[in-house]
Amino acid sequence: MMRCLIYVLAAGLLLNGCTKKNDVTSATEIRIGQFGSMTGGEATFGQSTDKGIRLAIDAKNAAGGVKGKKLVLLTQDNQGKPEEAAAVVKKLITQDGVVAILGEVASTRSLAAAPIAQQYKVPMVSPSSTNPKVTQVGDYIFRVCFIDPFQGPVMAKFASENLKLKKVAVLKDLKSDYSLGLSEFFVKKFKELGGTIVAEQTFQTGDSDFKAQLTQIRSTNPDAIFIPAYYTEVGLIARQARQLGLKAVLLGGDGWDSPKLFEIGQAAIQGAYFSNHYASESPNPATQKFITDYKAKFNETPDGLSAAGYDAAMILIDALERAPELTPKAIRDELAKTSGFDGATGKITINSERNADKDAFIVKVEGKALKFVTLLGP
Secondary structure, three states: OHHHHHHHHHHHHHHHHHOOOOOOOOOOEEEEEEEEOOOOOOHHHHHHHHHHHHHHHHHHHHOOOEOOEEEEEEEEEOOOOHHHHHHHHHHHHHOOOOOEEEOOOOHHHHHHHHHHHHHHOOOEEEOOOOOOOOHHHOOOEEEOOOOHHHHHHHHHHHHHHHOOOOEEEEEEEOOOHHHHHHHHHHHHHHHHOOOEEEEEEEEOOOOOOOHHHHHHHHOOOOOEEEOOOOHHHHHHHHHHHHHOOOOOEEEEOHHHOOHHHHHHHHHHHOOOEEEEOOOOOOOOHHHHHHHHHHHHHHOOOOOHHHHHHHHHHHHHHHHHHHOOOOOHHHHHHHHHOOOOEEEOOEEEEEOOOOOEEOOEEEEEEEOOEEEEEEEEOO
């Protein structure tokens, strides 16, 4: 009898250990997962986003939490690797019992993780993955940023109408869904506006020598070079372009936004323009409050990734407060209803494709700061 009882208890423990945890009904806490590149080649993306998210969650907890429960943030480092992104999201869901997930910044890593969240029907909110395919994974996948079919044409319009550029070369990353998508939409719109794409060159994530591609681009005498890539490669490209005597205007997207851009690009990046999620000079009261609170907590000026992370967390918190019950399905439904949310990056409405309808900021690199130039809508 005792041996049988031991077997029954052991079997029960085994089954309990293999069952997906569900802490949603906890009397004291609500678990939220976060995954990001806290280390690796784009570590500033994850670190900046994490600070924005923690600012939002810590402030909410200080005010009493949600429905009397404390928000618990469980963060996983995916090291900038898509395969790690998928693995840590599965862990957050099946082992840690999170009710929702915040992440990722890079579209390639969001695309690796989104099918896992969709499979388990746990809402995932990306702060700043802009490739359109991310939310197409399924109805539990959201984002609080604009998408590349909007960002690409915005930069094309700015290049053509504001800067009066006629000839543009493109240098894109073959290993990045973000880069390929953004370049495609930029090229299409720039041609529609009467511009000419004089060259399209490629590289791969991790490359450090771009002289061959830039030499080919130099032979076409472009007015500008559009570089839809992340800050690590962008800074090196800028320096090598200037070393080769290229005086073309440098243009890019939100993947440029990092304090490391100034450090890597140095003088070569000065005067460049890119589209971004926010500008610190925005007169929006919500933006200025975010900046004040962020500086008080971290003693530094936030970048666009911090602001986007903050908005992702705040929109999720808003959905948690409105949800009739703290289940993934109820939270998903409230996320889908988000309309006119006044965030650090501006007014945000989640549309029927679970993307954010919002404007884009165009900023110019001046010294170690980003100068607000203009705000462009659809």
